[in-house]
Amino acid sequence: MLMSEKNNRFGPDALRRCLPQDKPGGRYLVAFSGGLDSRCLLDALLKSAPAYEVVAIHVHHGLSANADVWSRHCAAVCHQAGVRFIEEKVRVINTGKGIEDAAREARYAAFARHMETGDHLLMAHHADDQAETLLLRLLRGTGAKGLEGMSQQRAFSSGIIWRPLLGFSRAALEIYAGQQALHWVEDESNADSRYDRNFLRNNIFPLLNERWPDFALRWQQTATHVAETNQLADLAVQQVFPSLQPRPEKSGASINVSVLQQYALAERNALLRYWSELLGLDAPGAQPLAILHQHLQQAQPDHNFELCWGGAVLKRFQQRLYLYSNDAWQNLQVITPGQESTWDLSLASHHQIPVFAGMQLCFEAVNAAGADGCLAARYPHIRIDRRQGGERSHPHYRAHSQTLKKLLQASDIEPWWRDQIPLLFSEDGQLLAVGDLWVEKSAMAAIGEPGWRIFWRETANSV
Template sequence: MERSPNRPIILKKPSLPEAAHYVVAFSGGSDSAALLHRLAHYPPLNNKLSAIHVNHQIHPDSDQWAKNCTRQCQQYGIPCVVKVVNPKKSDENSLREERYKAIAQHIDSLPGKTCLLTAHHLNDDIETLLFRLLRGTGLNGLTGMTAYGDYMGINIYRPLIDTPKSLINQYLAEHNILWLDDSSNRDTSYDRNYIRHKIIPAFSHLRPDALQRIGDTRDHLKNSLALLEQLIGNHNPFTVNPDFSKQTLTTMVYHWLTIRKLTPVNHKRLLSFTSACLSAESDKQPSLKAKQYVLVFWQQAIYALRPNLLTIDSRQTHRLTVHSKIFHWHHEFGRLSLQSRATKLKLTVKFNVRGEKIKRPGHKHHQRVKELLRETGVPPWQRQRLPYVYVNDQLMAVGQLQSDHWQQWLTAHEAEYDWQSTNFLL
């Protein structure tokens, strides 16, 4: 452990979100050591605060670090949980994923709403911004981290995100706080470490207020992003103006997805999809499949759909026996309801039936179901997921579309039939 030079400073009181419990991500490094000390001496958190340390088993001193972190928490009277992980890879992204998996499992075991507190500070945020800038990024990437976040379902708050590293170092010295020193943090062969130890000091040498000015730029970009998100909106589907250029539409769909907390695919795939949307004939529905969603273009709009519903085999047959006056049948694609005086009725339900015709009430002739569904505006992804309801091999209904014979039967038996489709939209 190291001790920093002595310069007095006090970190401001944290403005924390409402939660039943707060968990500090405690690595034992200087930043989390400062945060833990500040929170341990913050009376409103009495009996609500704990810490978690994740042992990645990468460094030879990993086990000793875990013991030191536990000991430090004991000195503050704060419970500390140590989680040991076995990462398959040692790169930064893999370690982060394993770390947050362990944290998520721990938080899930706690009662009530829990908030994870991390020690990310202004320098960290600027490092992230510069790192993304060097890799190539858009407006979202240039806004850096936010005070409030969500990762793997964890509510995250970063109370030090606007605090420069220099103030944290002064706080450590003022309170004689010890911390763990990981020598790998000084290895400038890693991009982030190079930015931290070479580029940011060069900026500060050029202008003493460089970090604050970059922070101001970050905040201006956040305001611009907030305005853009407000203009784009959160509606599903997203209406496409045919006069958009493909680059404009690609940018708007990218931000629309992020607003809906859906991870956009890479720029090349998204550009290919939006280009197809702008050039599609009226009978075509370009689509894009991602892990979280499926995008489908239909009637001048882009729909974000639930992929799990679209992957279910729709070639199904179900034989149902109605044995009560109130009958409900639940399916992944929706819910069928029948209320009737008849308590004995056998139904056969099929999906994705081809070539069927139906005679609607008030019509003289049968019509093709496929054409009727298209005329009534049923979205294409729902057409093959509507129930074809048969009685004695005679088609009675397709979803809410009812036959003349079925309506007569319903009237004769003082019955009500209903089909409520599952919401396919995300």
């Protein structure tokens, strides 16, 4: 049934029905600004006889001259109600996305510091807030995911964010606050229509409300319907995605280009967005997707192809697309001096040696080598460096030596990794191994002899 203002009454019983029914212990942390919304949430929560400890967290942004007054008000409310009160003072740094985004990032970082396993962070966003979010996203050209608006729940830190007020309008909260004689603080910045949300709240929504009094509740229902439709679409994409032969790489991940090209345009877009989000990266928008599809249609693909969006970088090599986080990609572009220090290898321990581009060499002791190319244990001291040009190499699986440059070109290693490959040398300058690609024939452990199995991998679990 369509929710309207008539059946939109807010109170402890209504709130109880909107709280999680299967909460596995933990606490309720209330994001408590002291404004109308969070004041109603805290009051109704306490009157609903919660089964879990309630903790109020107030974030002091320091952006208003009244910030100290608001903090004292929140502390007094909690003291009177017998609720544990936590004040978090944060420093808001505008990194170019605007002061609103900077304050939001600082606020969520503060909340995360207090989350414990099983905790639910209750946020006081209501239907009018959701309407603002939806309209702002529409104005920015959002896709189907954006039309979900704010989710009622999502994983956050070691717990869950829960928004139990999304089905209630601000008007319903105002009625409840009046009935309970609640007092709250008003943020004077809410009157400043230079901010996008305030412009909608102060200038646009009053006009909409005159014509369609329950428009915010209707929009919330639309967001719910879109979220359900997106869930079905996501299930379909998840079933198809393995056909792209996804695999983790030394850094980032890759998929098969030829298989991707077999799908229709809409399917390719959905698969690429899913892949990006699976790796914790921003999904590509319409423009980068159009550029990629134009590239895929070329008879002779550009092997220097590079596409960036948000914090993601997409590259192509042969028949695979490689996706990196911007940080991981930047690590690959930095050519630092080689490691001139000498490392001691002892078969009694496992060794992890940091090298270049956020990578490390791992040495795993092998008591009896097979035919898979282990480094012989007769080299107790090694030196690690980059290729300088002109090196020759004789991989253990080849009959003859060749220049390292040509060997790498003939290998399946991506071009952007070739200057970052760690070369292992003995104390007297003999080349022993090329990363974990191959061991030199002269340095290979004989079958049955002790040796080292080498792995060249990321130091951290970044994309």
